[in-house]
Amino acid sequence: MGLTKPNLAVSIAGLTMKNPVTVASGTFGFGREMAEFYDLSRLGAVTVKGTSLEPWAGNDYPRTVETPSGMLNAIGLQNGGLTDFLEDKLPFLRQFDTPVIVNVVGHSLEEYVQVAAALDKADGVSALELNISCPNVKAGCLAFGSTPEGAAQVVSAVRTLTRLPLITKLSPNVGNIVEIAHAAAEAGSDALSLINTLLGTAIDPWRRKFRLANVTGGLSGPAVKPVALRMVYEVARNVQVPIIGMGGIMTGIDAVEFMLAGATAVAVGTASFVNPMAALDVIHGIEKYLASMGIGDVNEIIGAVGK
């Protein structure tokens, strides 16, 4: 075993991360609450909740329900809107020494464009993550992410107005995720995030009612990991842009599996609900894995899975 610590730094779409671990949008708020638990500078990057042009109220409740080794959510992207982000959320995040990735959502192409244009000029935004995959919002969003044409349309529109690294977050609720990934990359997306949640539902048999007010919601947590891992592997093999892999990562070993499948970085999501310290535990776990395997650089494991 080497005396020096393994290198954990990775580079994704021109963004340098001190370690390959960020957090999944929507599982970390805008960082304020999590900063009560640890110094956000320890993360490879912070990815904030979806930000829309105007404030979004979100869906009616109940919004979450626990399922075996997972949970369904139908939050509906409740957020305070662009102005609130720029005036309240972003100044708070600037104090940390870590890139800030802003997840962008919209009901229409025009809304994506306006939010992205404003963020392009904002001090402290390191990259944009286009959310074209939220299953819980009626208009826009997934409508773009469910066809290659739709994905290309949003990505090209935003690409022309920003030089910030552009990441596109893809939905697993599609026939062929590789086609969509291709289209997004061709249109100028520098990187891809996958996967968003899997569409599902839950029923209360005694009350004979759906458990979510929205009827359907997005499944996340350890239950979705095998699906996410397969999709990351397929996209990594076929599309030449770096991937931020996510879906049920609870431990450093889970993260390593995503990187072996081809992800350059990973995002910790639902695990932060279970344990506020989860993202730090994942970083530590990756480091321990590398040390125990005698690997000096985390970049060596990216896509290094064999049959």
Added chain:
Amino acid sequence: MPGVYDCEIIEHSAVGENVRRTVLHCPEIASTARAGQFANVAVAHGTDPLLRRPFSVHATYPSDGLFSFLYVMVGRGTALLSKMEIGQSVNVVGPLGRGFDLGDDPDAKHFVVAGGCGAAPLHFLCEAICEKWGCSGVSVLSGAQSRDAVLCETEFLSHGVDVGISTDDGSYGYHGFVTALLREKLAAQADCRRIRVYSCGPHAMMREVAGISREFGVASCQVSLENNMACGIGVCMGCVQKIRGAAAGDTSESEWHFERVCRDGPVFDAEDIVWD
């Protein structure tokens, strides 16, 4: 500030039918928790059940570094916690949420209205009010379905406060809902403007407490809400409640917005709530 702690289980005890009290060792939570706050407990080690379970703080013993939960066995989470062994360690995130506001009027009268297991956090509240303002102006009204389900009566009495018990079936104390008892008590007051009402219990009961409080023009009515929580720390936006008016920073004319029960509550001013 909340923290993540491994807490040793010091004691489990049965308190009446289907009710358990669990005492944990955690000096940080014991010394910083405020009445109305809760803690989020990892009741399992694996991934099923995945999420933590929120429990309101029932009592703290700061000098011994201990605090307790009092809970009715209602599902998997409570069953799992009650089966953990004494001496075993359980992972707890806390203290969480916004607790009760005890006001700044030294001459206020305090009415603490509990429904069923809503008595659990109100025992802690009662102690806090007594500590801050003294016990003479405190009345506890605690309702249950029947005599067997009455919670915390001796604990409330031990503070030396006025205690009124109601049972739905009339098997003990006042025969009827605790809300009817509250109405009688308030009606007997010459002036309600310096009365502070605090409540925890079933949703419909708290809505009624809020209505009665408004009717009598009390100084303040606070209720402690419950909702499905995923994270308990304010990041998932799952456990929301409709609150009157537009959100802070929202310049629209919106009549309501959603706030998080886990972070902006669980205690809310009853007047702010859009009752279902």
